[in-house]
Amino acid sequence: MVFEQVATGGCRSYLIGCAETCVGALIDPHLSQLDHYRALAGRQGVRIAYVIDTHTHADHFSGAQRISRELGAPVVMHWTSPAPFVDLRLDDGDVLMVGKLRIQALHTPGHTADSMCLVLEDRVFTGDTLLIGGTGRTDLPTGDPVKLYESLFEKLLRLPPETLVYPAHDYKDRSNSTIGEEIASNPRLQAKDEASFVAMMNALNLSMPTHLTEALRTNMSGGKTVSQLLTDAGSRIAFISPAELGRRLAAGANDLLVLDVREAEAWRAGHIPGSQNLPRGQLELRVNKELPDPTRRIVVACEVGMVSTLAAATLRELGFPRAVGLDGGLKAWRELSLPLEESKPGEGPFAGADFDFTI
Numbered sequence: 001m002v003f004e005q006v007a008t009g010g011c012r013s014y015l016i017g018c019a020e021t022c023v024g025a026l027i028d029p030h031l032s033q034l035d036h037y038r039a040l041a042g043r044q045g046v047r048i049a050y051v052i053d054t055h056t057h058a059d060h061f062s063g064a065q066r067i068s069r070e071l072g073a074p075v076v077m078h079w080t081s082p083a084p085f086v087d088l089r090l091d092d093g094d095v096l097m098v099g100k101l102r103i104q105a106l107h108t109p110g111h112t113a114d115s116m117c118l119v120l121e122d123r124v125f126t127g128d129t130l131l132i133g134g135t136g137r138t139d140l141p142t143g144d145p146v147k148l149y150e151s152l153f154e155k156l157l158r159l160p161p162e163t164l165v166y167p168a169h170d171y172k173d174r175s176n177s178t179i180g181e182e183i184a185s186n187p188r189l190q191a192k193d194e195a196s197f198v199a200m201m202n203a204l205n206l207s208m209p210t211h212l213t214e215a216l217r218t219n220m221s222g223g224k225t226v227s228q229l230l231t232d233a234g235s236r237i238a239f240i241s242p243a244e245l246g247r248r249l250a251a252g253a254n255d256l257l258v259l260d261v262r263e264a265e266a267w268r269a270g271h272i273p274g275s276q277n278l279p280r281g282q283l284e285l286r287v288n289k290e291l292p293d294p295t296r297r298i299v300v301a302c303e304v305g306m307v308s309t310l311a312a313a314t315l316r317e318l319g320f321p322r323a324v325g326l327d328g329g330l331k332a333w334r335e336l337s338l339p340l341e342e343s344k345p346g347e348g349p350f351a352g353a354d355f356d357f358t359i
C-alpha cells in the first residue's frame with residue numbers, strides 16, 4: 001500500500017494508494033499543500049482518484065475542492081455535508097474502491113454532524129473524532145458531545161484494539177497511535193459514562209480557531225479565501241518595481257499612466273507626480289470615461305500593493321492588456337524616498353466627475 005502522511009502545522013493529510021493498480025486517494029488536503037500532494041502522488045506513481053474530507057473543517061482551509069477540480073477527481077464527504085461542491089456523498093458503512101483497496105466510511109458525528117472515520121485495512125483515519133490523547137471539540141457549529149460519546153463508545157472504539165489511529169490533527173508531532181492505546185490512556189476516554197463525558201466536553205472552554213469564520217465560509221460554500229483571491233489576481237498580471245517606475249518617470253516617460261486607486265483623500269495627501277486618481281470602488285463604473293485608451297501602459301498603485309493587484313487584474317479583464325501593479329505600492333515608493341506631490345482639497349482630475357452609469 002502507498003501511504004504518506006503530510007503535516008501542515010498541526011494538520012495531518014494522507015495520501016493512500018493501491019501499489020498494484022496505481023490508484024490513490026487523498027484525505028483531508030490542506031489548501032497550502034496542493035503542489036506537495038501532486039508531487040508525492042507523482043513520486044509514488046499513483047493517480048489520485050478521490051479527494052476525501054473527513055468533515056467540514058473549521059480551523060483551516062480545505063484544499064479538497066481546488067485539487068479535485070485540477071485533477072478531475074470527485075470530492076467525497078458524508079452525505080450531510082453542507083458543501084455544494086461535494087461530488088460523491090457517503091452514508092454510514094459505504095465502501096470506496098481505491099484500486100484493490102477498500103475504504104469504509106463510519107459516520108461518527110459529534111465533532112461536526114458530517115464527521116466520518118475511514119477504515120482501511122489495519123488502520124483508521126479518525127478525522128477530528130479521535131485524536132492522539134484527545135478528541136475533537138464539540139463547541140463549534142453542528143458539534144454535539146452526546147453524539148461524540150455515541151460515535152466513540154458505540155462505534156469507533158469497538159474496532160480491534162490493534163487498529164492504527166491516524167488523526168487529522170496532532171500538535172505534538174506524533175504520527176499515529178492505536179485504538180487500544182487510546183482506550184487505555186486518552187484522558188477524554190476515561191469518562192465513566194455519557195453524562196460525565198458530556199460535562200467534561202462542555203467544560204473545556206476552548207478559544208476559537210483563528211480563521212473560524214473564513215474557514216467555515218469557504219469550506220462550506222466552496223468560496224475563495226481572501227488570500228486565494230489575491231493570489232489568483234496576482235497570477236494574472238505583471239508588476240513593476242517602484243525603483244523602475246521612478247527611473248522611467250524621471251527619464252520623462254510619457255508612454256505610461258500611473259493610476260492611483262486609493263481614496264481621493266489619500267491621493268491628495270501625497271501621490272506619485274502626474275498620477276491619476278480613480279478609487280478602486282469606482283473603477284468599473286468610471287473606466288470608460290477616465291481611461292479612454294485601452295492600449296496605454298497603466299501602472300496601478302495603492303498603499304501596499306494588494307488593492308492595486310485586484311484593480312490591475314480587473315483592468316486586464318476589462319480589456320487593458322498592459323495594466324500592471326506597482327509592487328509594494330506607495331509604501332514602498334516612500335521608503336525609497338521617491339518624489340511625491342500633494343494636492344489641495346477639492347483638487348484632482350476627477351473631483352465631482354459623473355459616473356458612466358446611473359446606479
Ligand SMILES: [Fe+2]
Nearest residue numbers: 056057058128
Ligand atoms: Fe475539525
